[in-house]
Amino acid sequence: MFSGIVEEAATVVALEKDKGNLHLTLKCSFADELKIDQSVSHNGVCLTVVKKDGETYTVTAITETLEKSNLGVLKIGDKVNLERSMPMNGRLDGHIVQGHVDQTAECIEVKEADGSWYFTFRYSVDREKASQGYMTVEKGSVCVNGVSLTVVNSRNDRFSVAIIPYTYQFTNFHQIKPGTSVNLEFDILGKYISRLLEFKV
Numbered sequence: 001m002f003s004g005i006v007e008e009a010a011t012v013v014a015l016e017k018d019k020g021n022l023h024l025t026l027k028c029s030f031a032d033e034l035k036i037d038q039s040v041s042h043n044g045v046c047l048t049v050v051k052k053d054g055e056t057y058t059v060t061a062i063t064e065t066l067e068k069s070n071l072g073v074l075k076i077g078d079k080v081n082l083e084r085s086m087p088m089n090g091r092l093d094g095h096i097v098q099g100h101v102d103q104t105a106e107c108i109e110v111k112e113a114d115g116s117w118y119f120t121f122r123y124s125v126d127r128e129k130a131s132q133g134y135m136t137v138e139k140g141s142v143c144v145n146g147v148s149l150t151v152v153n154s155r156n157d158r159f160s161v162a163i164i165p166y167t168y169q170f171t172n173f174h175q176i177k178p179g180t181s182v183n184l185e186f187d188i189l190g191k192y193i194s195r196l197l198e199f200k201v
Helices: 063-068 165-170 188-199
Strands: 008-018 021-027 039-042 045-053 056-061 079-084 103-113 116-122 141-144 147-152 158-163 181-186
Touching (some): 116 165, 141 158, 181 188
Antiparallel strands (some): 008 079, 103 181, 141 147
């Protein structure tokens, strides 16, 4: 489990296709602290460390992950938001994030607001999935590329988030522009509540 508080934006240093899988090698400052089999969130996708080599480590994304996330469009040199799993005795500074990306969204607008930024994202809506909590609500939580954020201006197929200078600088939000694909994980609490209402429990 994660909290959506990004530790570092790592750099992609190698990409290797292996049948339907993609091996991603990244460089980050805490690579030497990682362990084989450890779970790490990459742009909000929970992946397992399979190899370590000095300042770099490797994870593998399978076909389903590549189809539901933006990992398949990464290029060497791109930045990826990282978060190690949350310790059970730690503070939940963001919100409950599983690392299970629901779908991607497209950035359609970036607007500067006196030192901060508003990013607007559009996503495809499936009515059945929306009825099960796969949607945003005003002032609710959403995870974008692994970053826990508060929704503003929630609409049927789009929403905005406000990004402060720290988040803009230390995550890959500074690389996001109109047309960029991002990963979304909708709030798990909303999914459970919607499911309970569906069964009238």
